[in-house]
Amino acid sequence: MGSPVKRSVAEHQRAVLAALEPLPARDVPIGSAGGAVLATDVHSRTPIPLFDNSAMDGYAVRRADLIGAGPDHPVTLPVIADLPAGTSARPQVGPGTVARIMTGAPMPPGADAVVPVEDTDAGTTTVTISAEPAEAAHIRRAGDDLAPGDLVLRAGTRLTARHLAAAAGAGHGTLAVHPKPRVAVISTGTELVDPGTAPAWGQIPDSNSYLLAQSVTEAGGTPVRIGAVPDDESEFARLLAEVSPDVDAIVLSGGVSVGAFDVVKAVLAPLPSMWFGPLAMQPGKPQGFGHLADGTVVFALPGNPVSVYVSFEVFVRPGLRRLAGDADPRPVLVDGVAEVGWRSPPGREQYMPVVMDDGAGGPVRVRPSARRGSGSHLVGGLAGADGLARVAADVSEVRAGDTVAVLRGVS
Ligand SMILES: Nc1nc2c(c(=O)[nH]1)N[C@H]1C(S)=C(S)[C@@H](COP(=O)(O)OP(=O)(O)OC[C@H]3O[C@@H](n4cnc5c(N)ncnc54)[C@H](O)[C@@H]3O)O[C@H]1N2
Ligand code: MOO
Numbered sequence: 001m002g003s004p005v006k007r008s009v010a011e012h013q014r015a016v017l018a019a020l021e022p023l024p025a026r027d028v029p030i031g032s033a034g035g036a037v038l039a040t041d042v043h044s045r046t047p048i049p050l051f052d053n054s055a056m057d058g059y060a061v062r063r064a065d066l067i068g069a070g071p072d073h074p075v076t077l078p079v080i081a082d083l084p085a086g087t088s089a090r091p092q093v094g095p096g097t098v099a100r101i102m103t104g105a106p107m108p109p110g111a112d113a114v115v116p117v118e119d120t121d122a123g124t125t126t127v128t129i130s131a132e133p134a135e136a137a138h139i140r141r142a143g144d145d146l147a148p149g150d151l152v153l154r155a156g157t158r159l160t161a162r163h164l165a166a167a168a169g170a171g172h173g174t175l176a177v178h179p180k181p182r183v184a185v186i187s188t189g190t191e192l193v194d195p196g197t198a199p200a201w202g203q204i205p206d207s208n209s210y211l212l213a214q215s216v217t218e219a220g221g222t223p224v225r226i227g228a229v230p231d232d233e234s235e236f237a238r239l240l241a242e243v244s245p246d247v248d249a250i251v252l253s254g255g256v257s258v259g260a261f262d263v264v265k266a267v268l269a270p271l272p273s274m275w276f277g278p279l280a281m282q283p284g285k286p287q288g289f290g291h292l293a294d295g296t297v298v299f300a301l302p303g304n305p306v307s308v309y310v311s312f313e314v315f316v317r318p319g320l321r322r323l324a325g326d327a328d329p330r331p332v333l334v335d336g337v338a339e340v341g342w343r344s345p346p347g348r349e350q351y352m353p354v355v356m357d358d359g360a361g362g363p364v365r366v367r368p369s370a371r372r373g374s375g376s377h378l379v380g381g382l383a384g385a386d387g388l389a390r391v392a393a394d395v396s397e398v399r400a401g402d403t404v405a406v407l408r409g410v411s
Pocket of ligand 2: 281282283284285286302304307376377
């Protein structure tokens with residue numbers, strides 16, 4: 001049995017992204033659009049502000065009535081209306097009169113400035129004003145911010161709180177977004193038990209389905225955690241058929257290597273739409289990717305927990321972000337300086353879980369987070385990892401002081 005040629009990490013990442021397209025856009029209420037990627041440009045439907053309005057609680061006045069007013073020359077005028085924010089009244093403010101006005105209320109016709117209440121005696125039938133307002137004082141003009149038709153948000157924006165506020169202010173109750181991918185998570189392995197239950201001899205807790213479900217959430221998807229299933233081919237095939245109509249993607253762990261009971265490979269490798277093969281990567285060597293006959297995307301990851309974490313960050317997260325509409329979902333790496341040295345297997349691109357020390361303004365410093373390095377079974381050490389240091393396939397040893405590329409994890 002010879003070793004098949006290994007695909008590089010970059011080739012596999014390209015193959016994954018090339019096979020995926022953003023999910024078709026749909027209109028959703030803006031209250032549900034947070035975190036999604038906008039599918040179309042959004043323009044303002046109205047001017048912002050919508051109408052000239054007061055920036056202060058005070059009095060809408062005709063400035064000409066108050067030329068020369070001051071503490072030593074107070075001017076007393078009748079109050080002809082009371083205008084709270086939200087009023088539909090539009091009283092005419094004639095010469096020698098004022099209207100009491102609150103912040104956000106529309107400026108009444110005839111008035112051309114606002115005097116803050118602090119510069120008055122706060123009267124309600126007549127008011128004594130002891131300041132001369134500047135021209136157009138404390139008026140917020142219609143369209144100061146945006147004119148109708150102005151661009152508010154660009155297609156491709158991942159919507160955050162401030163984007164939603166701008167869209168709402170511009171008159172939009174719904175937005176066209178790429179939906180969040182729904183992603184089923186299934187762990188395969190007869191040895192797996194639910195965490196917290198006592199494992200019998202030979203059994204271990206299923207950690208992968210929890211890692212993957214939470215990773216899907218953190219990547220902006222909606223996880224459907226099925227949990228652990230035994231290595232039974234017909235049961236596994238039935239489960240896939242049952243789950244796939246309800247989801248956009250399925251992330252599997254385990255059963256993709258060359259073992260005698262590798263159920264994922266046994267059931268899926270015969271499909272022409274699935275690719276299986278070794279990657280020149282450590283950890284994460286055996287992988288599968290493709291889709292089921294109904295189009296559901298499948299990521300088949302190796303079972304070792306660190307391999308699952310690394311494979312998610314390098315392939316699955318970018319893939320899910322592509323489904324979610326991100327134009328360039330490839331991971332962003334930063335430079336880090338190795339605090340200690342470690343070994344890397346020749347011919348495989350290594351992803352070493354590392355602690356990242358951001359330092360005080362200096363370069364990021366990194367060191368392996370697990371006592372025993374990048375072993376793919378070291379699930380305990382994952383908890384201390386802030387990111388993954390990438391070591392090129394042709395490098396067999398990282399020395400203290402070397403610069404490595406680091407993929408920062410979700411914190
Ligand atoms: N003869 C060979 N054996 C192996 C090779 C190889 O090239 N030749 N590759 C090794 C590498 S590298 C990896 S990675 C694993 C991948 O194997 P599988 O994807 O088939 O995974 P399993 O055998 O099902 O499990 C591997 C390991 O991970 C544990 N595991 C599985 N699922 C979970 C889970 N949900 N939670 C926690 N731990 C899990 C499982 O018990 C095994 O210890 O193959 C190597 N072997
Ligand atoms: O590829 Mo395996 O994930 O190295 O342990």
